[in-house]
Amino acid sequence: MRNSRVLAACGAAALVAAALAPVGAGSASAKVVHTGKQDSYLVLSKTAAGAQDVAARLRAQGATVTSVNQDVGMVAVRSDDANFRNTAGAVAGVQGVAADRVVGRTPARDTSKVERENLHAVKAGRAPAPRRAAAKATSNGDPLDNNLWGMRMIKADQAHTRTLGNRKVKVGIMDTGVQADHPDIHPNFDNRDSRNFTTDIVAIDGPCEAKNCIDPVGVDDDGHGTHTAGTIAAAMNGFGLSGVAPKATIVEVRAGQDSGYFFAGPTVNALTYSGDAGLDVVNMSFYVDPWLYNCRGGAPEDTPEQAQDQDVIIQTVNRALRYAHRKGVTLVAAAGNEHTDLANPGTDVGSPDYGDPAHPRTIDNDSCVDLPTEGPHVLGVTALGPSGRKSDFSSYTTEPRSGEIEFSAPGGWYRDGVGTPSFQTNGNLILSTYPLGPLQASGEVDANGNVTPLGQGTGVVKQCQATPAKGTSACAYYAWLQGTSMASPHAAGVAALAVGAHGHREGRGRNAGFGMAPNAVARLMTRTAIDHTCPAGGAQSYTDVGRDATWTAPCVGNARRNGLYGAGIVNAWGVVR
DSSP: OOOHHHHTTTOOOOOOOOOOOOOSTTOOOSOOOEEEEEEEEEEEESSGGGHHHHHHHHHHTTOEEEEEETTTTEEEEEEEETTHHHHHHTSTTEEEEEESOEEEEOOOGGGSHHHHHHHHHHHTTOOOOOOOOOOOOOSSSOTTGGGOHHHHHTTHHHHTTTOOOOTTOEEEEOSSOOOTTSTTTGGGBOTTTOEEOOOOOHHHHOSOSSTTSOOOTTOOSSSHHHHHHHHHHOOOSSSSOOOSSTTSEEEEEEOBOTTSEEEHHHHHHHHHHHHHTTOSEEEEOOBOOSSSSEETTOOTTSOHHHHHHHHHHHHHHHHHHHHHHHTTOEEEEEOOSSOOBTTOOOEEOSOSSSSSOOOOEEOOTTTEEOTTTTSTTEEEEEEEOTTSSBOTTOOBOSOTTSSSOOEEEEOOOTTOSTTSTTTTOGGGSEEEEEOHHHHHHHTSBOTTSOBOHHHHHHTOEEEEOSSOOTTSOSEEEEEEEOSHHHHHHHHHHHHHHHHHHHOEEOOOSTTOOEEOOHHHHHHHHHHHSBOOOOOTTSEEOOGGGTOOGGGOEEOOBOSSSBTTTBTOBOOHHHHHO
């Protein structure tokens, strides 16, 4: 078991890449210098159809091809050629070559305010911040559902009086994995269609558990993926808690490492698979790309090699997003936790966040994108606290019609409710399903499965079954988190309800069946979203929660659409009535 909190701080993982070189007429003439050490690359062919030819030329030159994605023209390669960029770039049919890089990263759990502050308090021997007690069972829903203020905000409780969703609707969890034996996940988990597109890397993920370093599906050593899955579709089974669409089917399309990093290769493969497998919705709660913004041609301060890497990542990921959309997948993503105006990012001082030293980068909004949120056909979601205010950490936009932000949804905000008993309590966050392993690795649960004082401070909830169902663990755990990572799955759950309520039979992929065009899903969600006006004065200030004036977020637009809330708060009741 890895401690993702420690590993995530150590550096990023390598992106699976591809390289191609011609043989015979037109082959590259650059001298091949072998170093004995194989590095990974991503090579993009000019056309998707040309990927296999490029891969064959590369093999002929001695490189190791690890995968070929013919849907977008991506080849993953390892090579000991010290001049591989140039030799592969000279191959006929090659669009570009990138060094091993990641596309995004899930936020480490201890970056949320409550966890950082509570963990420090417990370790220092002080009393942790107060937390809201787990609610008792109600006649409606599951025992912990009274803690889910976010479900009430999006009117999921009302939607559940009409429908719990449809098992024909398949929701892809593109994350760090999904813990399938969790009692709230197991009833809806589709083991057959689930896939893991990652390989553990010891340097960032810790020792491999599986012999081939490829975790089986149904495993989440980080916890982030299981948390998002529970918000979307935890079963309403009289135990634990329930999700937005408690009868939707959960499909793991894992693209994130145990350490929380996302490589471009697995991300692209997961996206194209989602289209081929007939998934209806995919949630992408990852962000903070090693280049926080990938820029076409690079930022002015980047090296030519760094610029080339970003060009290839943008083209490859965008091809995959368009492919999934054409295949009928509604794509939902987190807006990011940097409190950044996505339309005017300014200077990026933290990239790259691994490998080469970080350096200040001038970000031009016309040429730079935050992937996947600003990719084509992606519905970007900002985070709200229980009060309905934009969470202070959530990114936003001052160009509400730009396509950067479409909706807002509950994401939690530890500092919400200033002046009330809820201020700085775990109850302001989002409670959802969580695996045992990461909680034991963090010290919040002991070796015997008991919640420790540290876990009590962070609000870990434990519930056990008298007679566990086959394939499930006897006890289940739940954790409170905050972030746009928590907002996005609320929106993905609403999308799943929309498909379930209005979808029809379609002939898509090998799993042809129930479906709804992504553009139709987006239109329905937009039409039914709960309007949210801009704050008085046209900006959201956070000075009342201890932030200085630099945390002010200008609100551009009107009640129907603005840069803080998009078209409004996603509305589960609205899409099913």
